[in-house]
Amino acid sequence: ETGVTQTPRHLVMGMTNKKSLKCEQHLGHNAMYWYKQSAKKPLELMFVYSLEERVENNSVPSRFSPECPNSSHLFLHLHTLQPEDSALYLCASSQDGSGDDSYNEQFFGPGTRLTVL
Amino acid sequence: GQQLNQSPQSMFIQEGEDVSMNCTSSSIFNTWLWYKQDPGEGPVLLIALYKAGELTSNGRLTAQFGITRKDSFLNISASIPSDVGIYFCAGAGGGNKLTFGTGTQLKVEL
Numbered sequence: 357e358t359g360v361t362q363t364p365r366h367l368v369m370g371m372t373n374k375k376s377l378k379c380e381q382h383l384g385h386n387a388m389y390w391y392k393q394s395a396k397k398p399l400e401l402m403f404v405y406s407l408e409e410r411v412e413n414n415s416v417p418s419r420f421s422p423e424c425p426n427s428s429h430l431f432l433h434l435h436t437l438q439p440e441d442s443a444l445y446l447c448a449s450s451q452d453g454s455g456d457d458s459y460n461e462q463f464f465g466p467g468t469r470l471t472v473l
Numbered sequence: 474g475q476q477l478n479q480s481p482q483s484m485f486i487q488e489g490e491d492v493s494m495n496c497t498s499s500s501i502f503n504t505w506l507w508y509k510q511d512p513g514e515g516p517v518l519l520i521a522l523y524k525a526g527e528l529t530s531n532g533r534l535t536a537q538f539g540i541t542r543k544d545s546f547l548n549i550s551a552s553i554p555s556d557v558g559i560y561f562c563a564g565a566g567g568g569n570k571l572t573f574g575t576g577t578q579l580k581v582e583l
Contacts, residue, residue, distance in 0.1 A: 365513075389569075398477065398573040401571065404570070446515050459565040462569065466514050466515050
């Protein structure tokens with residue numbers, strides 16, 4: 357247990373569906389992240405929230421919409437996805453370090469395995 | 474953008490053998506990290522390296538931050554079956570933005 361939980365663990369959806377992924381962290385952190393992990397590719401950073409404000413959007417298509425209502429919760433809203441969006445979506449949290457040269461450890465959740473039909 | 478080349482892509486070794494994997498980058502990083510990911514789980518941090526030339530151990534794991542700040546290696550000594558998984562290197566250039574390698578899949582034969 358890393359202190360970061362994600363639900364659901366598995367999700368199958370059609371291209372016209374709307375669904376949401378949820379992440380919750382119990383570590384008292386103030387930065388949260390969404391990553392996409394596809395087979396044979398490096399983890400790709402999608403979004404970063406620091407102090408509940410989005411500070412990074414890594415050229416992610418608008419069919420992915422993040423929401424961070426407070427420092428403990430992060431959502432990823434999904435709408436009209438494509439089959440190539442099938443992947444493991446990982447959430448992580450850390451202490452904010454956007455202004456530092458040093459690195460603050462990111463703790464990852466177990467991920468949501470998404471399949472788009 | 475920054476890229477990390479991680480090798481080998483996969484390894485199939487006998488229990489008790491030592492393992493070595495490495496990561497190279499076209500860019501400089503301030504911090505090098507090594508993660509392990511078990512099936513159905515997210516990556517877990519194994520070792521963090523903060524200074525060029527630094528050599529750090531964590532049990533049977535040893536990692537080094539290359540002197541040029543563009544590479545790192547991870548060694549696992551006397552491998553055991555629970556070492557199976559995917560190992561990722563990652564570099565941090567500043568703040569909390571990480572660049573990940575493609576991973577090394579480790580399989581251990583009893």
